[in-house]
Amino acid sequence: MRITCPLCGPRDRREFYYYGSEDYLTQPEVGDLDAVDAQLHLRDNVAGRVRDVWYHEAGCASWLVVTRDTVSHAVEKVELVANVKGILAKTKLKGGAA
């Protein structure tokens, strides 16, 4: 699998560290324990399009949001977390798996 880093260009998957679902970019409100529990532990295991946080560990040290398909392995889109300003607004607190 190859991921096209917005800064470095197409790179091998082994240069990247997988962090987890895009949900980790948002945090539940303090005190809402059910939401915290859901955010930490409840994930859909999607066959298809997923958005995950990756880290370009052996490259430019950027945090990335990678949109890819777990069935076809196609990588649709790679964005810098820093550039996706709306990302926090878009991923509202869902109180559960997205």
Next chain:
Amino acid sequence: MGNLIAKRPLGVDPVGHGDLVLAEVDLGRVTSVAPFAGADVARVLKPLVFPAPGVVSSKGDARLVWTGRGQAFLFGAVPEGLGAVAALSDQSDGWAGLSLTGTGAVDVLARLVPLDLRALVPGQCARTTLGHMPLILIAVFGGFEVLVFRSMARSAWHEVEQALRMWGARAQC
């Protein structure tokens, strides 16, 4: 205190095959430059410019090499006033430099670096890996400069020397 003698990361003699030479490079003073958000570094850095990803800005011996998002390594003296517009940290003793220049440099490094090195031209650089070691790769005229953490200098030298000898042996068949 008396003058202390700086120890080089490797202290080895160059090795080669034909006109291809692997040698240690004295990096001199190396400073990490990470501009503050919105700060005007251009004015202070002149005649150098803060490089775009994968680019080296150079003027004479001074070089500013892109090393990551919002970060570049400055080789040479630190301009006055730079500390006010960017976070600086001394990296001089943290890195070891090797140079591999001559015919076949691309073929030798291709055994260790997962990039299409034929596409790199002098003035370009890349962050990637050498084997499993974090790497700053700088394309120079006729070859490459290979920068790794100082603690990995001997491993890096061993890897590149081994690749060079294997490549040389194949070339003779």
